[in-house]
Amino acid sequence: MRALYERLHGPSADYGQNLTRDGLRDLLLPVLQEARQIWSQQEDFAVAGVAEDDFIPDGTDYQQSTNALLRTLLRDGWLETFGDRAGLVSAYRFTRAGKLFAEAFWSLERRVSRTRQRNVRSCRNALNAALDNVDAYDLIDAYEYAEKVISDLSEGVDYFQELVRRLMLEASQTPWDGFLEFLDRFEKEFKKQLTADSIERHRHTIRDIIARLHSLEAEKAEALELQLNDIARWAVQERQGPSTLDWVLDRIEEMVEAACTTKHPQLIKAMSVYMQRAASLSGAAQDGLLARLGAAIAPAEIRLLDPAAFKLRSASQRRKALTVTAQPKVTREARLAAAMYRAEADAFALSNDDIVRRLRAELRLRERPIRLSTLPVATTTDVLNNMQVVEAVRSARDPRLTVQKLPGKLWNEFYAGDDYLIEMKHDPE
Structure with missing residues (x-):
């Protein structure tokens, strides 16, 4: 064993x-x-x-x-x-x-004392303390914290795999007790592992501190080496190479990298698999929740950015950006240009609420559905209003307002696109 x-x-x-x-x-x-x-x-x-x-x-x-x-x-x-x-x-x-x-x-x-803190922040703080105080005990603490990070992530993976097994065994009924237990544990444990204690968040800082410990002055490095050889005889036996200090630092970095590249993704994947399996179970309460979520996200639209708008900076531009150390001075011309840019952007920004308000008034006046192609385009505001009206109706979440895509196309002197039928249903008396 x-x-x-x-x-x-x-x-x-x-x-x-x-x-x-x-x-x-x-x-x-x-x-x-x-x-x-x-x-x-x-x-x-x-x-x-x-x-x-x-x-x-x-x-x-x-x-x-x-x-x-x-x-x-x-x-x-x-x-x-x-x-x-x-x-x-x-x-x-x-x-x-x-x-x-x-x-x-x-x-x-092994007969090694164990610390009670078990997160990656403790590992980072212990490494900082070892760097500032040149104390081998802090370095051993950092080593044990890194071990516990790996252990806890592995435990989380096993936990979610066990939940999936229980779901498969109890497929005929919804195991809400297990789900509520997961929610409680997520709030107390997994939430921290994915946010404040995320290995991704502290990975680069830990790597930088380890590099600084590797490059300590000869006198400080020798003092740490002697302390480690005295208080961590297990490391002397397990190390590969002449230096216990280098071996301990390398192992800490390897465990942090393993947690980041292997265990952390496995935890997220195992959690995702469990949530997908739990969401696949039926139930009246779940159907009601999904219906409310569907109504909330129905107005959402996906818009893709033009790939041509993304351009990689050249090597010379990147080097120039890295060599800039002085803070740039903002001139009056730069402030004026920024103000003009904001004014131009605001000039073409219309409120969805204002558009829906004007549309309701137009529908009440006509007392019949309106085709998008029949709306006036006499002014710039009219054109912008017509281009945004479908999005405004969908985001209004008003069940009385409906918009339906028509097979025909809209053509005018300003733009071309799909034509829509907009209707407002009256409340029954």
Whole structure:
């Protein structure tokens, strides 16, 4: 369990690669070999009536032993399989219960104190403190915070996958209790993970602080190195390379990057899958809610920007922008030009409420539906009014006002487009 937890969630975990069957065999093989050596040196198993064969089958074929152990872990609920879409193979991970027990075994063996704060802001603040105070304890705190960020994101993914399983099992009825539990947990936990504690928000700051710690003065770097070697002997044993400081900083950066590029997207995707499954369930209350949402978004329109309006700046322009350090002085001509630009923009801006008000008056006067092509175009205001009237009617959310697209086209000396029929229904007396 400790070896599995170390590979899946420990400090040296490779979050970019899922644990496949071959990788699991390679992980379990040395564990089995070590176990057989221990059992061969101890006679307590025979005295207590417990045989080695109860754990590992007869024979010296470690490959068969590994397969038997793998089947046992799956059968007893320690591990579960899932589809690795990248490699198109089956991968392995802890079940929720298996992860909780394995973490306890791993923590007891490692004997490292744990901090209670579990967010990325704490990691950033601890790194800042390590930089300002040149204190290895702050650096160890940052390391543990980064571990907990990964652990919490993984726990969130497992939580939503469990909710999806419950939805599939209870497909005949809406599990509102589970949904209300999700809303409560979202408000207390996931909302912070996606906003104030978002790994995307603090990623670049953490990366910058780590780079500054890597480039510390020789005297400060040596002091941190000595402190780390004294208080974090586990890091000395696990490190790769001559410097514990560099190894700890690299691992923090790797965990933050893994959380940002792998675990955080997985959490969002798992949450999205759960919401889609929950939304697919039927119910009178849900139908009413969707009907109200539909009425609210019905007036919305989608307008696409012209791709030709977007142009990439040249390399010289980007370099020039980066070298500008002095604040530009706003001249009188620049202020005048800005005022003229705002005045010109306001001159062609019409209020939808004013347009609807004038349209209602026109409909009452005519007492019949109006075709858009019959509205006057004598002035600039008339033309702008006609070009905006369909949008104004749809945004008014007035059930008495309706607009219907006609098969014919509108042509005049100013513009061309679709023709519409606008009608105002009278309230029954």
